[in-house]
Amino acid sequence: MRLALDDILSWLREDDETRLEALWRLADDVRADAVGPEVHLRGLVEFSNCCSRHCLYCGLRAPSGDVSRYRLNEREIVASALLARELGYGTVVLQSGEDRFLDVHWLAHVVSRIKRETGAAVTLSIGERATGELEALRRAGADRYLLRFETSNPDLYARIHPAPPGGQGRDRLEMLRLLRTLDYEVGSGVMVGIPGQTWTDLARDIERFRELELDMIGVGPYIPHPGTPLGRAPGEHAAPPGDQVPATVDVTCRVLALTRLVRPMANLPATTAVTTLGDTDGQTLALQRGANVVMPNITPRTARREYTIYPNKAGMHDDPLTYRDRLLERIRRIGRVPGTGRGDSRYRRSRRAASSTAS
Numbered sequence: 580m581r582l583a584l585d586d587i588l589s590w591l592r593e594d595d596e597t598r599l600e601a602l603w604r605l606a607d608d609v610r611a612d613a614v615g616p617e618v619h620l621r622g623l624v625e626f627s628n629c630c631s632r633h634c635l636y637c638g639l640r641a642p643s644g645d646v647s648r649y650r651l652n653e654r655e656i657v658a659s660a661l662l663a664r665e666l667g668y669g670t671v672v673l674q675s676g677e678d679r680f681l682d683v684h685w686l687a688h689v690v691s692r693i694k695r696e697t698g699a700a701v702t703l704s705i706g707e708r709a710t711g712e713l714e715a716l717r718r719a720g721a722d723r724y725l726l727r728f729e730t731s732n733p734d735l736y737a738r739i740h741p742a743p744p745g746g747q748g749r750d751r752l753e754m755l756r757l758l759r760t761l762d763y764e765v766g767s768g769v770m771v772g773i774p775g776q777t778w779t780d781l782a783r784d785i786e787r788f789r790e791l792e793l794d795m796i797g798v799g800p801y802i803p804h805p806g807t808p809l810g811r812a813p814g815e816h817a818a819p820p821g822d823q824v825p826a827t828v829d830v831t832c833r834v835l836a837l838t839r840l841v842r843p844m845a846n847l848p849a850t851t852a853v854t855t856l857g858d859t860d861g862q863t864l865a866l867q868r869g870a871n872v873v874m875p876n877i878t879p880r881t882a883r884r885e886y887t888i889y890p891n892k893a894g895m896h897d898d899p900l901t902y903r904d905r906l907l908e909r910i911r912r913i914g915r916v917p918g919t920g921r922g923d924s925r926y927r928r929s930r931r932a933a934s935s936t937a938s
């Protein structure tokens with residue numbers, strides 16, 4: 580749908596309940612037409628919480644002293660992937676901090692084993708990486724890559740993402756375009772309500788989703804972590820009252836709904852952050868207002884406890900099997916169907932069809 584920036588902006592700031600109801604209905608209709616009733620399930624494995632970056636909002640930032648750092652070994656990661664398969668999840672998402680010491684050849688080997696032994700799609704979410712590394716991981720069989728651009732406002736981006744020690748951050752937009760040329764399914768997204776984010780910034784983020792032609796778009800509320808600079812002094816960073824976006828389930832749902840309208844066939848998760856803030860009701864609302872993916876956490880429990888991007892993360896103590904059963908029940912209760920396949924992006928399928936007709 581061709582929404583102009585001003586339309587997006589006024590929907591974001593809308594507070595008439597009746598009009599919002601119409602937005603929710605429209606987003607849900609577009610979701611049903613474009614991607615159907617399936618809710619795709621992705622098993623999330625947080626395989627390392629080591630991070631070299633200093634992002635002002637994230638509890639895993641390098642200077643956080645009270646995080647006990649871990650890296651899962653090959654056996655543990657493959658066992659988690661096999662568990663994902665047993666639970667019926669068609670995708671394994673391997674996520675970590677941006678670990679400068681991560682051995683990418685080792686990871687490529689792990690990816691190829693997972694592909695061989697489970698047949699699941701593999702998604703990587705491991706931060707900014709060099710071109711050669713991304714090529715090697717794609718060759719090893721990685722199917723998808725997630726890298727949020729976090730905000731389309733360059734000043735705000737620079738304020739909350741100091742360059743890595745002794746280097747320069749990679750231009751994330753450029754990296755997203757590169758991922759596309761390497762034939763990954765490409766995912767990105769933003770946080771809603773980071774201190775300093777204005778309504779106009781957020782409206783531009785949604786336009787950016789469209790411009791980047793993303794396959795997957797992850798949107799969740801910012802949740803303050805008291806051990807981070809943004810969590811300790813939010814007031815110092817906030818936009819003027821009236822301009823600052825609040826980090827709520829409601830605004831997150833507006834962003835999801837509008838994202839569905841501008842990018843109808845994309846895969847949109849009901850994120851862990853929206854579930855943390857709004858509990859399972861937050862997750863359900865997200866699914867009814869545009870989302871079509873859930874990423875249950877299957878990280879071994881002792882490690883999961885230490886993956887503290889923000890405090891009290893949803894699913895911290897859940898048993899994977901019990902969680903799966905409750906989730907399937909919630910999905911069915913809202914008239915939806917748990918996905919059984921890989922849940923590939925429909926955009927990717929149509930890109931493939933277009934390129935095979937052209938050749």
Ligand code: 5AD
Pocket residue numbers: 636637638727729769770799800801802803804852888889
């Ligand atoms: N609150 C919400 N989301 C966060 N992320 C990092 N820190 C926080 C926080 N405090 C998100 C970022 C990152 C993703 C993995 O988690 O958007 O890209």
